[in-house]
Structure formats: C-alpha cells, structure tokens
Amino acid sequence: MTGTATSAEAERRAPRGRIDKRQAILDAAFTVFAREGYGQACVKDIADEAGVAKPTVYNHLSDKANLFRQAMAAAAERSMADELAAIERLRDVGDDIRTALEDVGHRLLQCYCDDRSWALRRLLHAELGRFPELLDTVRGHGTGRVNDALADRLARLSLAGRLRAGDPAEAAEQFVALLTGPIEARSRLGTVPIPDAELHTVARAGVRTFLRAYATDPQAYETTAQAADGTRG
Amino acid sequence: MTGTATSAEAERRAPRGRIDKRQAILDAAFTVFAREGYGQACVKDIADEAGVAKPTVYNHLSDKANLFRQAMAAAAERSMADELAAIERLRDVGDDIRTALEDVGHRLLQCYCDDRSWALRRLLHAELGRFPELLDTVRGHGTGRVNDALADRLARLSLAGRLRAGDPAEAAEQFVALLTGPIEARSRLGTVPIPDAELHTVARAGVRTFLRAYATDPQAYETTAQAADGTRG
DNA sequence: GGACTTCTGAACGTACAGGTTCAGATCCAT
DNA sequence: ATGGATCTGAACCTGTACGTTCAGAAGTCC
Numbered sequence: 001m002t003g004t005a006t007s008a009e010a011e012r013r014a015p016r017g018r019i020d021k022r023q024a025i026l027d028a029a030f031t032v033f034a035r036e037g038y039g040q041a042c043v044k045d046i047a048d049e050a051g052v053a054k055p056t057v058y059n060h061l062s063d064k065a066n067l068f069r070q071a072m073a074a075a076a077e078r079s080m081a082d083e084l085a086a087i088e089r090l091r092d093v094g095d096d097i098r099t100a101l102e103d104v105g106h107r108l109l110q111c112y113c114d115d116r117s118w119a120l121r122r123l124l125h126a127e128l129g130r131f132p133e134l135l136d137t138v139r140g141h142g143t144g145r146v147n148d149a150l151a152d153r154l155a156r157l158s159l160a161g162r163l164r165a166g167d168p169a170e171a172a173e174q175f176v177a178l179l180t181g182p183i184e185a186r187s188r189l190g191t192v193p194i195p196d197a198e199l200h201t202v203a204r205a206g207v208r209t210f211l212r213a214y215a216t217d218p219q220a221y222e223t224t225a226q227a228a229d230g231t232r233g
Numbered sequence: 234m235t236g237t238a239t240s241a242e243a244e245r246r247a248p249r250g251r252i253d254k255r256q257a258i259l260d261a262a263f264t265v266f267a268r269e270g271y272g273q274a275c276v277k278d279i280a281d282e283a284g285v286a287k288p289t290v291y292n293h294l295s296d297k298a299n300l301f302r303q304a305m306a307a308a309a310e311r312s313m314a315d316e317l318a319a320i321e322r323l324r325d326v327g328d329d330i331r332t333a334l335e336d337v338g339h340r341l342l343q344c345y346c347d348d349r350s351w352a353l354r355r356l357l358h359a360e361l362g363r364f365p366e367l368l369d370t371v372r373g374h375g376t377g378r379v380n381d382a383l384a385d386r387l388a389r390l391s392l393a394g395r396l397r398a399g400d401p402a403e404a405a406e407q408f409v410a411l412l413t414g415p416i417e418a419r420s421r422l423g424t425v426p427i428p429d430a431e432l433h434t435v436a437r438a439g440v441r442t443f444l445r446a447y448a449t450d451p452q453a454y455e456t457t458a459q460a461a462d463g464t465r466g
Numbered sequence: 467g468g469a470c471t472t473c474t475g476a477a478c479g480t481a482c483a484g485g486t487t488c489a490g491a492t493c494c495a496t
Numbered sequence: 497a498t499g500g501a502t503c504t505g506a507a508c509c510t511g512t513a514c515g516t517t518c519a520g521a522a523g524t525c526c
Contacts, residue, residue, distance in 0.1 A: 180410070209446040292503085
C-alpha cells in the first residue's frame with residue numbers, strides 16, 4: 001500500500017544487511033496480530049509492516065506460530081517490566097500509605113490501559129486454546145510475577161503494622177481486582193480510551209475500599225475528603 | 234461439548250426434515266467457535282457438530298459472520314439470565330447480610346466459571362476488534378445489565394441502612410471485581426476447573442473485604458470465624 | 467576488489483475455507 | 497398419494513494464506 005518509494009521508506013530500507021531486523025519483525029508482528037488476531041493476520045502484512053521481505057520473516061522465525069509466540073513473549077516482557085516498576089514504588093512508603101497506594105494504583109492502571117497491554121491480554125484470551133503455554137509466558141510462570149511482587153510489598157507493610165495481618169497474596173489479588181475490574185467495564189474492554197482523571201478516580205476508589213478493609217486503623221482515613229469526584233460514564 | 238453432541242444426535246435420527254435446526258446450528262456454532270476461535274473455525278465443522286449439511290447452515294444464517302453474531306447473542310442471553318437470576322436472591326435479604334452476599338457471590342462465581350461463560354468472554358475479547366457491536370450484545374446495552382441489577386439491589390440495602398451510603402454503581406463494580414478478579418488468575422483464565430470449595434473461599438474472602446468497606450457496622454462481622462480456609466494453588 | 471552472507475521481490479505449489487449449485491432424498495400438509 | 501418445502505451430499509469455483517524457491521542486488525569483511 002505504502003509501497004512507493006517515499007523518503008521515509010528510503011530511510012527504513014537504508015540498513016539493509018543489518019541483523020537487527022528481528023526486533024522490527026517482532027514489533028510488527030505484535031502490531032499486526034493485535035490488530036487482526038492470530039488467525040486473520042497474514043505473514044505478508046507483518047513483513048510489510050516491518051519493512052521487510054516475506055522470506056526474511058521465515059528466515060528469522062521459522063513459523064507463523066513461532067513468530068506469534070516470540071512476539072507475545074517480547075510484548076509480555078515489556079509489559080510486565082512496566083508493572084513491576086510501578087510496584088517498586090511501594091518499597092519506600094512514606095507516612096501516607098494512602099497516597100502511596102493511590103500512586104501505585106494509578107501507575108498500575110496506566111500500564112494496564114496501555115494499548116499494547118490491552119492487546120496482549122486480548123490475544124492471550126483469544127489464543128489460549130491454541131497456545132496453552134502462552135499463559136506462563138505472559139504471566140511469568142506462577143501466580144503471576146506482578147501479583148507476587150505486590151504480595152511481597154503488602155507483606156512488608158503488614159509486618160510493619162501499617163496493614164492488617166492476613167494472607168498477602170489474597171490482599172494483592174483483591175488490590176489488583178479493585179483497580180482493574182472497574183477499568184475493564186469503563187474502557188469497554190480497551191476499545192475506548194480512559195482519561196487520566198478517571199484513572200485517578202478509579203485508583204482512589206479502589207484504594208479507599210482496600211484501606212477500609214485492610215488498614216490497621218480504617219477510621220483514620222475516613223476524615224479525608226473523598227467525594228466530589230463525579231467521573232462516571 | 235457432549236451436550237450438543239447428544240442433542241445433535243437426537244435430532245439427526247428422529248425428525249430429519251422438519252425441526253428448527255436453527256437452534257442446533259447456533260449451539261454447535263458456539264461450541265466450535267469457542268473451541269477454535271472465529272478465524273480458525275470452519276463452517277463445515279459447525280455443520281458436522283450440528284449434524285447438518287453445510288448448505289443448511291447457509292440457508293438458516295447467511296454468513297459466517299452473521300452465524301457468529303447470532304451464536305454469541307444466544308449464548309450471552311443465556312449467560313446473562315443466569316447471572317441476573319443469581320442477583321435476584323438479594324431481593325429478600327434476611328437478618329444476615331453477610332450470608333446473603335456470600336450466597337450471591339458464590340452463585341455469581343458459579344455462573345462465571347461455567348464453560349460457556351468463559352468461552353463467551355474469551356470470544357468477546359478475541360473478536361471485539363472485528364465485531365465491535367458485540368460488546369453491547371453481550372453486556373446488554375449499557376454499563377452491563379448485571380452491574381445495573383446489582384447496583385439496584387445494593388442501593389436498596391443502603392437505603393435500608395444495611396450498607397454504607399455511596400455510589401451504588403461503584404459498589405457493584407467493586408463487589409463484582411472482588412469476586413471475579415481472583416477467579417481469573419486462579420482458574421488460569423478458565424483453562425483449569427475450580428472446585429466448588431474454592432469458589433466458596435473466594436466468595437467469602439471477597440464478601441469479607443466488601444463488608445469491611447461497605448457495612449454500616451464493620452466490627453459486627455469481625456467476630457465471625459474467617460480463617461482456616463487454606464485453599465490456594 | 468573479491469568472497470560471503472543476508473535481504474529482496476516475485477513467482478510458485480499446495481492446501482483449505484467460504485460460499486454456491488444441483489440432483490435426489492425426506493418430510494409435511496392436504 | 498401428491499405437491500411443495502426443506503434437507504442432504506458431493507461437487508465445484510474462487511480467493512487467499514502458508515511456506516518455498518531462486519536469481520539477483522546490497523551490505524560486510526578480508
């Protein structure tokens with residue numbers, strides 16, 4: 001479609017003998033798979049998107065299936081790294097747990113609402129039947145590295161007496177659920193962008209409920225102004 | 234899978250000419266789409282699954298796309314009816330809100346964990362790009378009929394002074410999130426069956442957190458024994 | 467510059483799925 | 497039983513996508 005030689009095209013074609021086409025192919029593959037789904041995506045489109053000839057794709061990655069697996073793995077790695085980075089912020093909670101949790105919640109929601117992140121989950125759901133091993137690839141082998149990391153942070157907070165004692169894994173589960181659950185519906189499964197203000201609102205609401213249930217002194221937080229959000233579709 | 238097979242079998246041998254094959258076709262279509270995904274499912278397989286010739290499929294439902302839409306709509310209707318029925322139980326809460334909520338939570342989780350229900354969500358996620366109108370079909374035009382119904386019930390409970398006042402839609406959102414979030418991970422997106430005991434555990438945990446945050450007198454519930462579950466993968 | 471590797475573009479073989487056609491069988495109503 | 501509707505099974509057409517092949521161009525290393 002964009003096949004005619006524009007200047008942008010010339011630039012993309014410049015490094016021709018380079019070996020780093022692989023990354024471009026994987027990126028393009030994820031883009032196309034995300035747009036079309038595994039079944040409907042065709043390798044030619046991926047090659048075009050990557051600015052590469054079709055045989056080059058088969059040269060670097062043997063199969064369409066393998067191409068899909070690799071692309072998903074790469075996307076998952078990036079996505080997971082972002083979320084883990086967001087959680088790291090809980091390593092040094094100041095005086096205000098509430099603000100810290102809201103901050104982390106907001107960052108997690110930002111990761112979660114990224115286009116690539118939505119696409120990753122959509123493709124995971126979609127192709128789990130055909131690629132069962134994909135679940136471990138994406139979640140990071142276990143209950144999920146994100147949940148585990150969050151559980152670790154919450155456990156430390158419990159130990160420090162800032163949160164109620166209990167199963168940290170369960171608390172992490174519920175914390176994430178309180179954030180992502182509402183987003184799923186509001187964004188219409190990722191098809192509608194959510195303004196950052198609404199992400200804040202959802203994060204605040206989630207953390208409010210979480211703290212009411214998990215704070216050692218829930219009443220302490222009830223004084224804080226919590227109304228007048230009014231961000232709802 | 235066996236369900237449709239038997240019904241298809243029964244129809245195949247008894248009345249061959251007359252009968253609404255339509256329902257059999259829609260059932261079979263959903264089964265096959267659930268197993269293969271839209272792109273990889275082929276109409277021949279659906280016809281076979283329904284015990285019907287291929288032209289008959291095209292006779293009743295013009296397109297593969299239309300076939301998909303109709304099959305999804307039918308499955309969604311059934312699924313939504315089940316969930317709404319579960320929520321109806323909140324119309325007459327006795328003395329014990331906690332037990333009532335746990336009961337509803339458990340029933341909702343049972344609906345949610347049904348094979349067809351998982352398949353419906355998987356297909357929705359998967360094909361939302363190609364069939365955007367599907368979201369309204371499945372959720373029931375709006376924030377989701379299930380969420381709305383639940384919000385109605387919670388609003389009444391708030392008005393009766395049994396739950397804290399606040400946005401009922403938000404409470405419903407969070408209630409559902411606290412239930413379904415943990416299930417998503419535990420069942421590995423529906424690929425692993427969850428024993429009913431674990432559903433109970435998750436429902437109890439979700440309701441416990443929900444009530445700590447939303448009950449008018451949270452302390453009243455803290456006396457109840459809540460430990461010794463130990464159901465975790 | 468020359469040898470070696472990689473990439474390109476286009477063609478090819480193959481397989482398979484969507485959708486149609488048609489003659490014959492089956493069913494329902496009268 | 498007869499007529500009309502529906503279903504069947506198989507063949508058929510067509511488009512498309514996977515994966516391969518190959519000659520030649522372009523980059524890389526000596």
